[in-house]
Amino acid sequence: MVSACVTGATGYVASELIKQLLSKGYSVKGTVRCPVDSPRVQHLRDTAQSSSGSLDLVQVPDLQQGAKALDTALANSQYVFHVASPYRFDGDPDLDIVQPAVRGTKAVLEAAAKQKSGVKRVIVTSSVCAIHDAYRKQQPKHEQYCEDDWNEVSESPAEAYWVSKVQAERTAWRLAGELGLDLVTILPNFVLGPIISEQQAGAISVGFMKRVLEMEATKDFKGGWIFSDVRDVAAAHILAAQNTAAKGRYIVSQPQ
Numbered sequence: 001m002v003s004a005c006v007t008g009a010t011g012y013v014a015s016e017l018i019k020q021l022l023s024k025g026y027s028v029k030g031t032v033r034c035p036v037d038s039p040r041v042q043h044l045r046d047t048a049q050s051s052s053g054s055l056d057l058v059q060v061p062d063l064q065q066g067a068k069a070l071d072t073a074l075a076n077s078q079y080v081f082h083v084a085s086p087y088r089f090d091g092d093p094d095l096d097i098v099q100p101a102v103r104g105t106k107a108v109l110e111a112a113a114k115q116k117s118g119v120k121r122v123i124v125t126s127s128v129c130a131i132h133d134a135y136r137k138q139q140p141k142h143e144q145y146c147e148d149d150w151n152e153v154s155e156s157p158a159e160a161y162w163v164s165k166v167q168a169e170r171t172a173w174r175l176a177g178e179l180g181l182d183l184v185t186i187l188p189n190f191v192l193g194p195i196i197s198e199q200q201a202g203a204i205s206v207g208f209m210k211r212v213l214e215m216e217a218t219k220d221f222k223g224g225w226i227f228s229d230v231r232d233v234a235a236a237h238i239l240a241a242q243n244t245a246a247k248g249r250y251i252v253s254q255p256q
Contacts, residue, residue, distance in 0.1 A: 001054070003027040004241070005077040007063060007108060008084025010040055013125060013188070015196055017081060017234040018044060022053035024238070031060040031073045031084065043197035063104035070111045076118060079241040082108045083125040085168060086161075093160035101164035105171050113179035121182040123240045124172045128189045128251060129154070129165040147187070147249040184240040186233065189253035193230035228252045 004021055008014045009030025021028050028048075034040050036057040048055035058073040063084055074080060085101045105124065112119050131145050132138055133154040141148050150170075154162035169185055176183035236252045 001025060001027045002079070003029075003077050004079040004081060005029045005031070005074050006081045006083060007031045007060075007073075007104075009044060009057065010034070010197075010199075011083060011087075012195070013191060013230060013233055014081075014083040015044065015047075016193075016230045017083060017237050018055065019047050019051075019196060020231075020234045020238060022048055022051035022055060025052045027054045027056075029056045029058055029073050029075075029077060031058050031063070031070070033059070033061050035059060040199060043199075047196065063107050064100055066107040066111060070107060071114060074108075074111050074115055074119070077115070078118065078120045080108065080112045080119055080122045081125070081237055081241070082122065082172075083237075085125065086164065089161065093157035093163075097160045098156060098164045098167060101168040102171050105168045106175060109172060109175040109179060109181060109183075112181055113175075116180060119181070121184060121241055122172075122176065123237050124169065124183065124185045125237070126169040126172075126185045126187045126249070127165040128187050128253065129159075129162040130169045130187060131251065133162060134159050145251075147251055184246050185249045186236050186240060187249055187251045188228040188233040188236075189226050189251070190228065191230050191233055192227050193232075227254055 004026050006014050006018050006028060009018060009032050018028055018030055030044065032041055036059050041057055044055060058069055060069045060073060063070065082105060084104060086097045088097060109122060112122050130151055131149045132151050138151065138153045151162060151166050156163045172183060172185065233252050236250060240246045240250060
């Protein structure tokens with residue numbers, strides 16, 4: 001049985017990823033901040049019961065701290081999917097968004113390096129926020145934005161989330177090189193799609209679409225949005241793990 005670890009297991013993308021991994025018969029370990037018997041993880045247990053794979057949840061209260069719990073989660077995992085990252089627009093931009101993203105990424109890659117003999121590949125969930133800034137002030141290197149582009153203009157606090165994705169991904173690539181890890185990064189656009197847990201109805205991206213759909217008919221929806229389906233995002237992670245030829249960065253997005 002192929003084994004994998006997924007960080008941030010209760011998250012929107014991570015839950016869908018675990019669902020697809022389990023359907024393919026993977027043995028999955030998922031990290032959660034809450035106790036493993038919390039109602040917040042019941043949707044994951046329900047998914048596991050109806051699948052051909054197996055699921056083991058490991059409580060890691062704070063990825064930034066690393067610790068033995070993270071080592072336990074990664075033990076015997078052939079693939080490490082680091083999906084967990086702060087997705088919020090409140091709080092202190094540096095302390096609550098940027099630093100946790102960078103330190104969490106650092107802790108996961110360092111934990112993977114401890115078990116390098118068994119880990120075939122690390123897949124990190126980045127974002128198109130690491131490609132371009134919020135208002136696309138930075139011009140693409142080619143005709144349109146692609147994996148060659150790096151966001152070099154976003155600044156905190158105005159675009160703290162964008163900064164967090166840039167710094168976290170750059171940290172991942174630096175450490176992968178230093179520690180000798182095989183790394184692939186997935187960069188989804190704004191993620192929407194089906195939810196598999198009621199608690200995910202409050203997620204930022206899902207909540208955004210809900211507000212748009214419930215908007216008064218007299219109000220205009222301004223701006224253009226480019227999306228990615230959460231099912232496609234999860235599938236891209238798995239392809240990045242399974243395809244030995246995969247390397248570098250991969251954007252997941254509907255056409256512009």
